[in-house]
Amino acid sequence: MTETIHPTPAEDAAGYDPAAVELKWQERWETRGTNHTDLAAGVRPFYALMMFPYPSAEGLHVGNLFAFTGNDIYGRFQRLQGHTVFEPLGYDAFGIHSENFALKVGTHPADLIPKNIDNFRRQLKRSGLMVDWRHELSTTDPDYYKWTQWLFLQLYKRGLAYKKRAAVNWCPVDKTVLANEQVISGECERCGAKVEQRFLEQWFFRITDYAGRLLDNLDTLDWSESTKLAQRNWIGRSEGAELVFRVQDLEELTGAATIALGETGEFTADTMDIRVFTTRPDTVFGATYLVLAPEHPLVDKLTTSEQRDDVAAYTKRAAKQDVVSRKVSKDKTGVFTGSFAVNPATQQPIPIWIADYVLMEYGTGAIMAVPGHDERDFEFAKVFDLPIVRVVAPTGSHDTHAPLHEAFTDSEKGQLVNSGSFSGLSVAEGKRQIVDLLAKNGHGRPVVNYRLHDWCISRQRYWGPPIPIIYCDTCGTVPVPEKDLPVELPYVEDFRPDDTGISPLARAESWYRVNCPTCGAQARRETDVSDTFLDSAWYFLRYPSSDIDDAAFDPTLTKKWLPVNSYIGGNEHAVLHLLYSRFTTMVLYDAGLLDFDEPYTKFRAHGMIIREGAKMSKSRGNVVNPDEYVERWGADTFRTYLMFLGPYEEGGDFRDQSIAGVRRFLDRLWSSVLESSTTGAPDADVMRKLHQTIEKVSKDLPALSYNTAIAAMMEYMNVVRRGERKAHRAEVEPLVQLVSVFAPHLAEELWERLGHSAHGGSIFDAGWPVFDASLAAENQATIAVQVGGKTRGTVQIPVGAGQEEALAAAMADPTIAKFVTGTPRKVIFVPGRLLNLVL
RNA sequence: GCCGGGAUGGCGAAACGGGUAGACGCGAGGGACUUAAAAUCCCUUUCUCGCAAGAGAGUCCGGGUUCGAGUCCCGGUCCUGGCACCA
Numbered sequence: 001m002t003e004t005i006h007p008t009p010a011e012d013a014a015g016y017d018p019a020a021v022e023l024k025w026q027e028r029w030e031t032r033g034t035n036h037t038d039l040a041a042g043v044r045p046f047y048a049l050m051m052f053p054y055p056s057a058e059g060l061h062v063g064n065l066f067a068f069t070g071n072d073i074y075g076r077f078q079r080l081q082g083h084t085v086f087e088p089l090g091y092d093a094f095g096i097h098s099e100n101f102a103l104k105v106g107t108h109p110a111d112l113i114p115k116n117i118d119n120f121r122r123q124l125k126r127s128g129l130m131v132d133w134r135h136e137l138s139t140t141d142p143d144y145y146k147w148t149q150w151l152f153l154q155l156y157k158r159g160l161a162y163k164k165r166a167a168v169n170w171c172p173v174d175k176t177v178l179a180n181e182q183v184i185s186g187e188c189e190r191c192g193a194k195v196e197q198r199f200l201e202q203w204f205f206r207i208t209d210y211a212g213r214l215l216d217n218l219d220t221l222d223w224s225e226s227t228k229l230a231q232r233n234w235i236g237r238s239e240g241a242e243l244v245f246r247v248q249d250l251e252e253l254t255g256a257a258t259i260a261l262g263e264t265g266e267f268t269a270d271t272m273d274i275r276v277f278t279t280r281p282d283t284v285f286g287a288t289y290l291v292l293a294p295e296h297p298l299v300d301k302l303t304t305s306e307q308r309d310d311v312a313a314y315t316k317r318a319a320k321q322d323v324v325s326r327k328v329s330k331d332k333t334g335v336f337t338g339s340f341a342v343n344p345a346t347q348q349p350i351p352i353w354i355a356d357y358v359l360m361e362y363g364t365g366a367i368m369a370v371p372g373h374d375e376r377d378f379e380f381a382k383v384f385d386l387p388i389v390r391v392v393a394p395t396g397s398h399d400t401h402a403p404l405h406e407a408f409t410d411s412e413k414g415q416l417v418n419s420g421s422f423s424g425l426s427v428a429e430g431k432r433q434i435v436d437l438l439a440k441n442g443h444g445r446p447v448v449n450y451r452l453h454d455w456c457i458s459r460q461r462y463w464g465p466p467i468p469i470i471y472c473d474t475c476g477t478v479p480v481p482e483k484d485l486p487v488e489l490p491y492v493e494d495f496r497p498d499d500t501g502i503s504p505l506a507r508a509e510s511w512y513r514v515n516c517p518t519c520g521a522q523a524r525r526e527t528d529v530s531d532t533f534l535d536s537a538w539y540f541l542r543y544p545s546s547d548i549d550d551a552a553f554d555p556t557l558t559k560k561w562l563p564v565n566s567y568i569g570g571n572e573h574a575v576l577h578l579l580y581s582r583f584t585t586m587v588l589y590d591a592g593l594l595d596f597d598e599p600y601t602k603f604r605a606h607g608m609i610i611r612e613g614a615k616m617s618k619s620r621g622n623v624v625n626p627d628e629y630v631e632r633w634g635a636d637t638f639r640t641y642l643m644f645l646g647p648y649e650e651g652g653d654f655r656d657q658s659i660a661g662v663r664r665f666l667d668r669l670w671s672s673v674l675e676s677s678t679t680g681a682p683d684a685d686v687m688r689k690l691h692q693t694i695e696k697v698s699k700d701l702p703a704l705s706y707n708t709a710i711a712a713m714m715e716y717m718n719v720v721r722r723g724e725r726k727a728h729r730a731e732v733e734p735l736v737q738l739v740s741v742f743a744p745h746l747a748e749e750l751w752e753r754l755g756h757s758a759h760g761g762s763i764f765d766a767g768w769p770v771f772d773a774s775l776a777a778e779n780q781a782t783i784a785v786q787v788g789g790k791t792r793g794t795v796q797i798p799v800g801a802g803q804e805e806a807l808a809a810a811m812a813d814p815t816i817a818k819f820v821t822g823t824p825r826k827v828i829f830v831p832g833r834l835l836n837l838v839l
Numbered sequence: 840g841c842c843g844g845g846a847u848g849g850c851g852a853a854a855c856g857g858g859u860a861g862a863c864g865c866g867a868g869g870g871a872c873u874u875a876a877a878a879u880c881c882c883u884u885u886c887u888c889g890c891a892a893g894a895g896a897g898u899c900c901g902g903g904u905u906c907g908a909g910u911c912c913c914g915g916u917c918c919u920g921g922c923a924c925c926a
Binding site: 240355379613713718 | 843845850851852853858859862863864865893905907921922924925
C-alpha cells in the first residue's frame, strides 16, 4: 500500500505528484460523499449511464475505461451545469464468459467472480470516476437476479414467454444453445466453432410481437445514426404479400382431406394450400415452380410415392447438416416432390420442389420461385433446368421475350411484360393491382414480414439465474410464485456442461425436486438458466432502486430518474443488448409498470481503440493494461490522454509515446496556476483567448468532441505561458474549472490551493465558468486575399470593416499588389474571412 | 453480395453552412541550461527549388460545378466495421 501524502504549499516547488494528489482526493471524495447523488432531493436529475462491464479475470480493459471516462466527462459537465447527476456502475457477471474462464482455470465461478469484481472495483476507483458506489450492483447477486426472474414472470404472465421445441444453434465446443445474434457467419461468436443444428425445448420471448414498434420508435430517439441503422437492418422489415397456391389433384395425391397453415401456425385439414411470402407479387406470372423448406410440414403430404426415397434422403441430410454448410455453401441443391400446384395468375400447373435455400424460420417456409427476377431462383432453375420466364423488362424495352442470362432484379426501372392485363404497368403499380386482385379472389393478402426472430432465452448452462418455472404432472407448467423468489442458483460442484444438451442443474436433484406450488404434489424445477442478455436488459432500472428489497424498482425514484438521459457504450451492442432492453422496457410499459417505453433518450456509441495501428488482442500481446499507465502517469493524465487520442465516436490509436504530451500539459497547468499572481490586472489579450476557449470547450463537451476541447485548452495554455510574465490568477482559474472534467483530482487540488475549498467544498459544486462574448470579441480581423482564387497573402483590418478597407489594405501590400495586373473584373468579399479579386 | 464508416505531413489528428489546409500533440532537427545525462525552456519542421526574398506543387485516383472544393456532384481504387440464401 502506498501511504497517502498530503502535499503542503511548501512542497509546491517539488511539482505535480499525481499519485499523491489522486489518492488524497479519492479518499476525500469517499469521506465527504462528493460523488453521492441525493436521489430523492436532487434537482434537475440527470442519469448518465455507461454500459456495465463483464468483470473478466484479466481486469479492466482500456476499452472499458475509454467508455467510462467519456461518460464521466459528460456527467461531470452536466453536474457543473447545475444538474444532479447520477452515475452508477455495476457488473454483468453472469454468463458464458465467466463460466468458461472458470472452467479453464478450474475454479468455481462463485469463488472467482467476487475476486474479479474486487479487482475491477479497485481499478475503477483508481481512475477517478464520479460514480456513486452506494448503488453498485452485480447481476449475480440474488438480490438482483430475484428481479430478473420476476421480469421473466411478468413476460410469462402476459403470454410473451413460451416454450417450444425448436431448431437451435448449438455450439459443440461451448456445449450450449446460442441466440441467432451470437452466431456470426455460422460460427460461434465466442469460440469460433462451427455451429450445429439441434432440436431442444426452449423458452422464448415474443420479441417479434414488438417488431413494428421497435422499428417505428427508432425515429423518435436521439441515438447514433449507425446504431439505429443496425437495429433497422436487424429487425429487417419487408413489405410484400402472402400468396396462396392450390395443390393440383390433391385428392389423388393424399387420398384424403386437405391441409393448410392456420392462424396458429399449425396445419389444419381444411384445404391444402401452399402459402408463400414474396416481396415481388408483381412477378407472380413468372413463378414457374414452388420451393418448400425441407422442414416444411407439407413435405410429407406432397411427396408422391415415386419421389419418396429421394425426398426422404434429401430432408434427412438437410436435418443433419450443420447450420454452417447449409447457410454458407451457396450451391443450390434440391429435390422434386412429384406434385404440382396451380399458379393463381397463369392457372398453369407448376412443380413443387424442396430445397434448403428456403428457410423455415422466415416467411411461411415456402416461396414462389421466379427465376427470371431472383438470383437464387435463377441459379436453382439453371441447376435443375426449370423454365425461366421474363415478366419484367427495362422500361421502354420492346424485346419482351429476350432470354435472360441473369436474373433481372431491378424493380426501380422495370415494367411488367408477359403478365396478362397487367403488362405495361410499372413494378410498383403492378404490385398493387396484382395483390388487390388476388386478395379479391382469396389468393393472397398484403403482409409485412420481419427477419427478427423470437428471443431464445434458455441456456443449458450453470452460471445464470435459474428460469423460475416448475413442472408438475398434474398442473403442467407452473410459474414460481413471486413470493418464492429468488430461485437461488445452488452451489454445484460439477458445473461443467455436457453434450446431452441438458443443464448441469439437472444433476442437482435435491435442488430441482420441489413441491408444486399449486397442488403440492412432487414436481421438478426448470433446470435451464436464462440468457445473460436478460440480466442486462433491465439493469438501468435497478440502479436508483438498488437498495429497495420489495420491488424491482421504486415507482417514485423511477419516475424521477428515468428514462436514462445519456447512455454511452460500444456499438458491439447495437443490436443485442440495446434491442432487448428496449423490448423489456416496452413490455413493462404495457404492463403499466413504467410510464415510458424507451429506456435511453440519448445514446452515443464510442469508437474503438487500437494500438500502434493494430487491433488489440491477447494473442498479439499488445493489450494495454490500465494499471501500468495509471501507475506511471497518473489517472488524470491517462484519462485526458484517452480522450485526446481522436474523435470520441470514432476511437483512436493508442501510442505510448504520445502520453508524455498530455502530462506536460498538466504539469504546465500545475505550475502556471501555482505561480500565478493576484497583483495587477489580467492581460486583455489573454482574457480574450480565455473566453474564446471557454466558448469552445463548452460547445465541444456536449458534442463529445473531447479531443478538440483538450486541444483548445492546450492552445490557451500556450498563450498564457507566452513571454516572461507570470500568469494572472484570473487567467488560469477558469482553466482549472474547464480541465476538471478531464483531470478531476488535479483540478480539485489546484482549486483547494487557490483557496476555494476551505469549507470542504468541491470544484464540482462550483459551477462552470461564464462565457462573456464581449471579452471574447476580436477587434482586428485577418482577411485572406486571393487573386483569381489563389491565396496571395493576408491583411489586417478592423472587425466590421467593409470591402473598401480590405481592398485598400490589400493593394497597399506589394507582395499582393504585384499579382493584380489591371482592374479586377469582379471582387468577392466575405466579411471577416476573405477578399478575392477576379481578373 | 448487401448495408455502414473512412482515406489529409514522418505519426495521432484539426478545419463553422464551400472561404488562409495541416490547429493541438507526438516524433525529428537545432539551440539554452548542465562537468555530463535526464528533466525543463526556446526556435524550426507538408513537399520541391532557392543563401534569401520568394516561387511552384499539395487533402486516395480521374472528371465536373464554382470567383474559390479536403468539404458539393459523377465515376473508380484501397482500407475498415456489421449482416449474410430473409424470398
